[in-house]
Amino acid sequence: MNVSLFSWVVIILAAFAANLPFFNQQLFALVPLNKQAAWIKPIWVRLIELLVLYFAVGIVAHFLEAGIGNVFSQTWEFYAITGCLFLVLAYPGYVLRYLRKKHA
Template structure:
């Protein structure tokens, strides 16, 4: 496969992973936390999920880069920028969960 396809795979994976904590009440979309239907997952748990998923996507990107060839070393600037980009990608899920007006 080519580099362009791997880049798009990482971008799409990051967009899906960034929104996953906001679109469900389960831990990482797999582990049910409570059986009570009225329970809502707290924001701190969603943020922890977001951080863990950021590093998971980073590991997948690292593995894809290693499969292509040389892995480039990254400084703190790279992680600051990709972390901010991951938060921007999470914005639609945040809006749907917390800012959208709920109809009763």
């Protein structure tokens, strides 16, 4: 496959994974946490989900890079930049969950 296509796959996967914790009340959109109708998933659970999904996308990207050829070593700067980019990609989900005005 094309390197450009792999790059777009990782970007789209990262955007989807970054917003996933904010659009549902289940753990990783699979495991129901509580059966009460009024229960809302706390922010700390969403942040843990975000961290786990960041590393999951990183693992997928690593395997795609390994399939292309040589895997480059990464330093702390790479993880700082990609972590901030992942948080930027999560911003629309955060806005829709916490900052949007709820009409009664």
